[in-house]
Amino acid sequence: DPKIIQKPKYLVAVTGSEKILICEQYLGHNAMYWYRQSAKKPLEFMFSYSYQKLMDNQTASSRFQPQSSKKNHLDLQITALKPDDSATYFCASSQEGLFYEQYFGPGTRLTVL
Amino acid sequence: QQQVRQSPQSLTVWEGGTTVLTCSYEDSTFNYFPWYQQFPGEGPALLISILSVSDKKEDGRFTTFFNKREKKLSLHIIDSQPGDSATYFCAASDFTNTGKLTFGDGTVLTVKP
Numbered sequence: 001d002p003k004i005i006q007k008p009k010y011l012v013a014v015t016g017s018e019k020i021l022i023c024e025q026y027l028g029h030n031a032m033y034w035y036r037q038s039a040k041k042p043l044e045f046m047f048s049y050s051y052q053k054l055m056d057n058q059t060a061s062s063r064f065q066p067q068s069s070k071k072n073h074l075d076l077q078i079t080a081l082k083p084d085d086s087a088t089y090f091c092a093s094s095q096e097g098l099f100y101e102q103y104f105g106p107g108t109r110l111t112v113l
Numbered sequence: 114q115q116q117v118r119q120s121p122q123s124l125t126v127w128e129g130g131t132t133v134l135t136c137s138y139e140d141s142t143f144n145y146f147p148w149y150q151q152f153p154g155e156g157p158a159l160l161i162s163i164l165s166v167s168d169k170k171e172d173g174r175f176t177t178f179f180n181k182r183e184k185k186l187s188l189h190i191i192d193s194q195p196g197d198s199a200t201y202f203c204a205a206s207d208f209t210n211t212g213k214l215t216f217g218d219g220t221v222l223t224v225k226p
Binding site: 004031033035042043044045048050055056058090092094101102103104105106107 | 147154157159202204
């Protein structure tokens with residue numbers, strides 16, 4: 001069974017709309033992360049959460065908002081979508097503190113038209 | 114200035130040969146270095162990692178070497194197999210309690226039978 005679930009696998013949105021990317025982990029980890037991978041840039045850190053509290057935000061825009069309703073959930077809400085937001089978004093998690101080895105989910109591929 | 118650089122961008126080796134991937138970094142505070150393997154359409158998978166207090170770590174056919182003075186590390190894959198064909202990412206972290214991993218651009222490895 002997959003340990004980190006991301007939904008949906010593929011997502012197509014129109015410019016200006018809003019979408020929520022879902023992430024659930026069943027590894028018992030207490031830290032979760034979001035990364036973005038696009039054709040133009042390497043894997044890029046976005047957010048880190050520990051025990052449902054925001055620890056780091058490296059996104060330049062408030063259009064990206066993580067939401068943690070449960071310890072093993074970290075969703076990503078993106079508002080006012082732009083074509084430049086097109087990328088694959090990966091959720092990751094780790095155990096025993098934020099510096100420990102991170103395990104990645106399968107990703108959500110977002111295309112903004 | 115890119116914090117983590119990888120070379121080569123792509124590499125082709127014959128089955129049974131040894132693959133050597135290299136990585137260099139800028140930030141002296143980096144002290145944790147994982148290597149990730151990514152297949153098309155999947156998330157990065159943690160392959161092997163090393164702390165800056167070590168100079169070598171081995172796991173089966175995979176060995177990573179670390180040179181703190183030169184700020185370089187490498188990944189060696191012995192007896193390379195076609196199933197090893199993937200993109201390999203070097204990453205770095207500085208244990209500042211945010212969990213941020215900084216990734217290189219990746220090396221695309223092709224192992225020919």
